[in-house]
Amino acid sequence: MKKLLVSLMITLPLMAMFITISCKNNKTANSEIKVPAFDVSGIDSTVKPCVDFDGFANGNWKKHNPIPSTEGSWGSFEVLDKENREVKIKGIINELLAQENPQKGSEAQLITGFYRSYLDTVTIAKRGITPIIPLSDKILATKNPSELIALAGELAKINMNGPFEVYVSADDRNSTMNAIFVAQGGLSMRDRNYYENKDSAMVKVRAEFVKHIDKMFSMAGWDVKNPGQTVLDFETKLALIQLKNFEMRDPVKIYNKIPFSELQKLAPGINWVDYFKNYGLNTDTLIVQDKNYLKNLGQLLKSTPFAVLQTWFRWQLLTTYANLLPSEFNKESFHFYNTVMYGVKTQRPRQERAIMSVNYRLGMPLGKLYVAKFFPESSKKKVSEMIENVRSVYSQRIDKLTWMSAPTKEKAKKKLAAFTWKIGYPDTWKDYSSIDIQPDKLVENTMNIALWEHNDMIKKAGKPVDKKEWGMSPQTINAYNNPTNNEIVFPAAILQPPFFNPDADDAINYGAIIGVIGHEMTHGFDDQGAQYDGNGNLSNWWTPEDSKNFVALGKKLENYFSTIEVTKGFKIDGKLTLGENIADLGGLTLGYYALEKSLDGKPKPEPIDGFTCQQRFFLGWAQVWRGNMTNESLINQVQTNEHSPARWRINATLPLMKEFSDAYGCKGTAADTLLIVIW
Ligand SMILES: [Zn+2]
Numbered sequence: 001m002k003k004l005l006v007s008l009m010i011t012l013p014l015m016a017m018f019i020t021i022s023c024k025n026n027k028t029a030n031s032e033i034k035v036p037a038f039d040v041s042g043i044d045s046t047v048k049p050c051v052d053f054d055g056f057a058n059g060n061w062k063k064h065n066p067i068p069s070t071e072g073s074w075g076s077f078e079v080l081d082k083e084n085r086e087v088k089i090k091g092i093i094n095e096l097l098a099q100e101n102p103q104k105g106s107e108a109q110l111i112t113g114f115y116r117s118y119l120d121t122v123t124i125a126k127r128g129i130t131p132i133i134p135l136s137d138k139i140l141a142t143k144n145p146s147e148l149i150a151l152a153g154e155l156a157k158i159n160m161n162g163p164f165e166v167y168v169s170a171d172d173r174n175s176t177m178n179a180i181f182v183a184q185g186g187l188s189m190r191d192r193n194y195y196e197n198k199d200s201a202m203v204k205v206r207a208e209f210v211k212h213i214d215k216m217f218s219m220a221g222w223d224v225k226n227p228g229q230t231v232l233d234f235e236t237k238l239a240l241i242q243l244k245n246f247e248m249r250d251p252v253k254i255y256n257k258i259p260f261s262e263l264q265k266l267a268p269g270i271n272w273v274d275y276f277k278n279y280g281l282n283t284d285t286l287i288v289q290d291k292n293y294l295k296n297l298g299q300l301l302k303s304t305p306f307a308v309l310q311t312w313f314r315w316q317l318l319t320t321y322a323n324l325l326p327s328e329f330n331k332e333s334f335h336f337y338n339t340v341m342y343g344v345k346t347q348r349p350r351q352e353r354a355i356m357s358v359n360y361r362l363g364m365p366l367g368k369l370y371v372a373k374f375f376p377e378s379s380k381k382k383v384s385e386m387i388e389n390v391r392s393v394y395s396q397r398i399d400k401l402t403w404m405s406a407p408t409k410e411k412a413k414k415k416l417a418a419f420t421w422k423i424g425y426p427d428t429w430k431d432y433s434s435i436d437i438q439p440d441k442l443v444e445n446t447m448n449i450a451l452w453e454h455n456d457m458i459k460k461a462g463k464p465v466d467k468k469e470w471g472m473s474p475q476t477i478n479a480y481n482n483p484t485n486n487e488i489v490f491p492a493a494i495l496q497p498p499f500f501n502p503d504a505d506d507a508i509n510y511g512a513i514i515g516v517i518g519h520e521m522t523h524g525f526d527d528q529g530a531q532y533d534g535n536g537n538l539s540n541w542w543t544p545e546d547s548k549n550f551v552a553l554g555k556k557l558e559n560y561f562s563t564i565e566v567t568k569g570f571k572i573d574g575k576l577t578l579g580e581n582i583a584d585l586g587g588l589t590l591g592y593y594a595l596e597k598s599l600d601g602k603p604k605p606e607p608i609d610g611f612t613c614q615q616r617f618f619l620g621w622a623q624v625w626r627g628n629m630t631n632e633s634l635i636n637q638v639q640t641n642e643h644s645p646a647r648w649r650i651n652a653t654l655p656l657m658k659e660f661s662d663a664y665g666c667k668g669t670a671a672d673t674l675l676i677v678i679w
Helices: 027-032 053-064 076-097 107-119 121-127 130-141 145-158 200-220 227-240 260-266 272-279 291-303 306-324 327-342 350-361 363-374 377-400 406-418 442-458 506-523 544-562 578-599 613-624 631-640 646-651 658-664
Strands: 073-075 164-171 174-184 256-259 285-288 420-424 480-482 487-491 565-567 627-629
Touching (some): 053 613, 053 627, 073 076, 076 107, 076 363, 076 627, 107 350, 107 442, 121 442, 130 442, 145 272, 145 291, 145 442, 164 291, 200 227, 227 291, 227 306, 256 260, 260 285, 260 291, 306 327, 306 442, 377 406, 480 506, 487 506, 613 658, 627 631, 627 646
Parallel strands (some): 174 285, 420 487
Antiparallel strands (some): 073 627, 164 174, 480 487
């Protein structure tokens, strides 16, 4: 599924949840507490909470938990992710490895076969780049752009990037049916900013990119003159005709339904017919992200020397499969994509990478075993209660909004009531048994998995949407909101401490998992989500006046975040992060009032460790987002990602809340001057 879902977190998945219990002093559970609800030793009491809440709540933790050399950032998500991989998933794989001759196509055979092929470095070294040579030869055998684009349709089936991407997903304006989409693609550094930003840090990355490509071609023994500069020049031209990252967040702008014949008119130089034929799709209509891009792309391909296009496609082949080739290739790829781009110093050991690779490629077959072992069914009930609690608080919040009129409130509540949720894992598992996996064929195994996924995707074209399908594997530490299903989804792995801790006092859980559930629910009403109705259709349900008020509030939030410099020369992009910032502010507000509701009519809870219930709520949120980041990772995040850096999810968001100022007795915070109460 190439379509992006709105998630809680960057590369790692997110998380989310919360709990309905009241804010009581949970003394009885003390003897069973495995993870401290909030470890006060992480606090740095020399920092003033009103000035720098992250520094206050997490300062000592951050001082004592430097980033390991194998990581680009290190915080709550990464710590849990490592434990998940290195203990739980590794345990499952080790048990499977003990089985003798597992049945062909069974989970055990797929997982152990792939795992063994990843660790068989002797065979990998012996085979060299021979597994990808036939594809390189095919690229070299093409005689003109038309033949090359036709071939690109075949290559896209095995995960190779082309200058555009075609995928099947729910039609945003008819959300029960699947449609075919055409989007921009082909940037090896993934975001336009990496090609056009003039900051010296970005100039340095581009110089390293050129060196990296030269080295990869040289190691492959491919005799091409200056491949690095050739690829950079071509991708820069490609980048400059693409939509910027924040523009792609506008669902109306990127929804352009056209007949197939119009593709030919837009970009007559592109061989659409053979591309689609080789890709396995046939359609009369499709939805394109940006007609101008396709038009300009047609011209760019026409004006680019054919040899350059061949070099670029061979580069795509080499970089797509670099991690599966002999170690000199994956070391070089690690150097650029991890060290240069994220500041990661040391590559993880091969065995750890083997586990990650199995988890990434065979996430669902592995997930089936994961949930059987590690997901208590009781969590489903607890989490569903929490979600319903947030839903009812959300409804009350909508009633109280001063900036929204009654007719829009009614529609908002209708959408809220129509929300659905998924918890833990899918009800039904797909059948992966036809994938051919051999213990000594790593590259072919990976291609076979990609082909299976491709077939699974294309067979949906023009068919009704399967609303039960999941977009994340259950062992993913993340959560998401899928606007066309009007649903929020919480995989099993996010439902553990420090996100969800049944043994913790309530205030901490409200600040953590309930805040996260609120975050996902608010995505249904952020600047993007609010454009979809309760049936998941892109359709405007706002009165013009209410819409104007909503946009103005968003603009205030955008301007506020855009002033924040996270590292020298790099500020948060308030436009790119608007949806996430709305979701954080909304999620925290919902969590806070859910906590207040739970306290209603009960005796005032005693402080714990000297912190009131309300103060602990904000500590719970801060604990979720604590972490250290390399400067490179920070730059990467603000240049490419729709989430504000974790430190600012605490330090920029909390001061906007009067509830925070009241809890800590702060004066002169943003809440005093900027009234941004959206939800
Ligand atoms: Zn989010």
